[in-house]
């Protein structure tokens with residue numbers, strides 16, 4: 240299922256979280272959204288699943304407007320928020336059983352499949368979540384959103400706080416989902432190499448607007464998708480950097496008003 244956001248605005252009091260954001264995510268793509276802290280990534284994701292409404296503009300998933308068809312769309316979309324809490328007294332498997340029952344899913348072995356897919360051992364799945372490490376909690380969170388075999392996966396900073404091995408293992412899971420299913424996978428990240436490794440498409444979000452978007456190859460070549468003045472501007476300005484700076488150059492240009500980030504960008508980390 241494709242995702243289209245058009246001229247979306249969202250404010251919270253005096254704060255403008257999304258400022259005329261437009262974005263198209265092709266069906267079946269693995270799409271990375273790169274952004275600084277406060278760029279609007281989580282706000283965008285909440286709008287995509289209908290947990291919040293735009294003040295203006297439209298958000299559509301699979302061609303249906305989320306504001307009108309939110310409930311039906313949520314049946315096809317797996318959304319993993321940045322912070323997920325589980326009831327301490329339950330085991331991982333019981334958490335999955337509750338999620339499955341709430342969604343009215345058939346008892347057809349999908350819980351065991353989800354456990355296996357995210358790399359929790361059967362023994363771990365039968366432990367209480369109060370004893371889970373951060374990495375195990377992330378895996379369990381992903382298992383909950385995989386239960387209904389979603390057509391779209393929306394993952395809010397799925398690797399934040401994981402150690403390098405946990406990050407690698409999480410990447411392998413996302414790669415497997417991307418290659419073995421038709422699901423559209425959208426995730427946001429502060430980490431450039433993560434997006435370069437996992438994604439075929441990406442966008443750079445800054446201060447509530449998309450500053451560049453396209454295939455990872457296009458972005459690496461310095462070509463933002465046309466149609467947005469800011470994107471064309473970035474594409475023009477990094478022309479001399481073609482083949483050298485790649486996605487890094489696009490990101491550097493997009494956040495050029497924040498020079499303190501440059502050293503972090505050089506390390507492959509957008510923010511600490």
Ligand SMILES: Nc1ncnc2c1ncn2[C@@H]1O[C@H](COP(=O)(O)OP(=O)(O)OP(=O)(O)O)[C@@H](O)[C@H]1O
Pocket residue numbers: 251254255256274275276277278279280281282283
């Ligand atoms: N419920 C809310 N109430 C007030 N302000 C909010 C709310 N949600 C988001 N904001 C503000 O909107 C802006 C965008 O926030 P958002 O969480 O979408 O950014 P983000 O890109 O996900 O950031 P981070 O990488 O730090 O998680 C920020 O200035 C934030 O403080």
